[in-house]
Amino acid sequence: MTNSTANKPENETPIPNKRSDIKQTDGKIKSGDLKFRNIKYYLAETFRNLVRNKIMTITSVITVAACLLIVVFSYAIASNVNFILAYLETSVPVMVVIEDELTVPEVDALFHEILQTENVTSATFITPEEALRNLAENLGITDGILAGLEEANPLGRSFNVELKDIRMQSQTVVAIGLLNGVARVNEASVVTDMLIAVNNFVGIFSFVVMMVLGILSVVIITNTIKLTVNNRRNEIIIMKYVGATDWFIKWPFVIEGIVIGIFGAIIPMGIMWASYDGLIDTIRYTDFQMLLQMPFRTATELFPIFAPVVMVLGVGIGILGSISAMRKYLSV
Amino acid sequence: MIRINNATKIYENGARGVQDVTLNIEKGEFAFIVGSSGCGKSTLIKLLLKEVDLTEGEIFINNENVTYFTNKDIPFLRRKMGVVFQDFRLLPNKTVYENVAFAMQITDATNREIRRNVPMCLSMVGLQKKSKAYPNQLSGGEQQRCALARAIVNNPPLLICDEPTGNLDPTTAWDIMNLLNEINDRGTTVVMATHAWDIVDGMKKRVIALKNGFVVRDVERGGYSDDEFYS
Known part of the structure; x- marks a missing residue:
């Protein structure tokens, strides 16, 4: 019929014929979704995606960083008000x-x-x-x-x-x-009443801010990853036809979300670390004599508390965003 | 290999894909599924791939009832069958080697197994010299060969082909058919949906003809049309 037979010098080397080449258990090939060699593949895919969509990646990181920065400062204010209140309990x-x-x-x-x-x-x-x-x-x-x-x-x-x-x-x-x-x-009821009111307000305000900004960050990451997923829709469909599990396809996107979350957390932490003490000094040396005597938390005191929280928030937002972005694209 | 019992697929919009189809395709068989557009060929392929669910009936593949397979089970089912499409469906940002290796990567295959099997399959389809090329640097025939290599690299017992020669010129199409024939000779069951009457007539294999979703003809060594060319 054609010359294709002539193109097959490997007639003597058959295609893999041993069923043992495919490991089977209970009739199903076990997926090695999180094996070391797969992790290497996931990381390579993640890096490729991040670089390919660098504008969206940078936008997402900046947005998450901005949200987390507000969260960090809300926390710093709440923490200082609490600290001052505790001081006043003994000093007023x-x-x-x-x-x-x-x-x-x-x-x-x-x-x-x-x-x-x-x-x-x-x-x-x-x-x-x-x-x-x-x-x-x-x-x-x-x-x-x-x-x-x-x-x-x-x-x-x-x-x-x-x-x-x-x-x-x-x-x-x-x-x-x-x-x-x-x-x-x-x-000293005027001072204490005001401090208690401020403390309550800051507590509620920072909670609301954290919730709103957290949801906002998830929505933004979701959209970023949705864009990537949409661009790669055909690839995902092919992967599904070849037999890739949902998690094999999901992992690179989840890691992408985590990377965005980590960078989105590192930036506000850096800004906080660099600017906090200077900011406190500026507040302390305003014209209000009272503030001179007040104790404030230092960056070294606050950092060990908020750093892990912000990191967990960033990573959590990243994971949530990527998983919600993937959901509807895997039904092939 | 494939047993379909009274399979009916009615889509949500009321369209009937296949109706009351009962088929038995033995291990090592080569079967063409033919018929005009909308006759149910694609639905049958989709049912075998578990891309759509049956409305009624049952499907057994390799003695396993796949009718009620959940989303979790589907990837493992698909790994036991190779799939070749009309539009090749290669990953555009991966080389020929990577495209074939990917099919092994998603299974538990070790790097050693991948390094051994992928060149072997590429040699078999005549693409060993193009292993570093990207899909857009290949001709249609070469892309389909690459897709074939990917389909057989895990040595599946079943190969499902949906119009694999539809986008190819006649000579290249026959190249692909020769390869499929060779794969079939090695014991792999091949099920191929096609419109290419010359290929069906020339191959002299089993022909299952569909019309309006029903099986209207099932001939062991038949031709594309009703002329009973080989009777």
Whole structure:
């Protein structure tokens, strides 16, 4: 019929005829989806895809990085507000002004009663002279304007009371106010109420931000990988006809998602590491004197906590994105 | 090798693919499936590949009832059959060698087995000198040879061909048919859907003719048409 027979010098070397060439178990060839030699193939395919679609790859990495950067900063704010709140619990005391006519033994008895009140850590007695000196210091007055007041000091005797939990300040103030010999209790409620409110807001805000940005990142990665998958649709169909399992086809795309996720996580971590301490210094040295005394978390303290979280988030977003992109393309 | 019992396929839009088809293709047979466009040839091929599911009936391949195979089982079924298409369906960004090797890569084949079998198959189809070429650097005939090498590299007991000569000139088409014949001589069952009456008439193999989804003729050594050329 044709000359094709003449083109077959290998007539003496038959095509693989041994059934043992194909390993079979229970009638099915076992898939080596995650064998070392396959991993090499998956990595090569992933690299090829990433390079082939480099614009989309870069766009995805930048988007994931931007989302995770906002997540990282939300976390940093929430963490610092919590940290400051914890500091204030011990450093913003409640001032308990005692009645002028109280005798020394009565003051001593009141001191013990305050210490026994729930949520109280410690109490320090402040004389009127100390109170005046503290006031002058807090107001930054050094030129003796208050000198005249030393003779007729309007400030009375008081206790500075430190609390265990600043969120229970109101209840503790009421309890101390009911004690005999207490003239009034000055609480730093404006500051603490504001901090508690800020803390709650930041907590809810960062959660919402994380959720929204997480979903957004998944959608973006899904679209990027969908584009790749769509471009390679015919290849996927061929692979399916030849007998490739879904996971054999999926792995390169999943690894692609993971790579995008990892780079999307490394960038915000780097930005955070490089800029965080400088940013905190900028905040600290604003005109608000109060901020100078506040403690802030350092980058070295925050990094071990957020680095793994951001990495897991990045990788998770990558995997979710790639799997959701693949789903409808494998039904051949 | 293939046993089809009362197979009927009705698509979701109501179109009838095959109707009440009962067939038995023995191991080592060469069978042509012929008929005009829309007669059900492609549906039959798709059913064998488990690309579509039966509406009624049963299909056994290699004594295994594949009718209710799940998506998980399908890749393993397809590895036991080679497939050749009219449009070759080669991976465009892989060389000839890589295209053939890929079919082994997805199975548990070791690199050693791949290095041994792929050149052997490429030699058999006469492409050993083009192993580094990409599909777009090959002629239609060469691409089909490459597809054939890929189909037989895992030494499947069954080879399914859907119009494998449809895009080829007559001489090249006969080259491919010679190769298929040789593969069949080595014991592989070949099922080939085709429109090429000259090839069917020239090969003198079993012919199963379909019309409107029904098997209207099944002749052991038949021709393409009803003329009963060999009777």
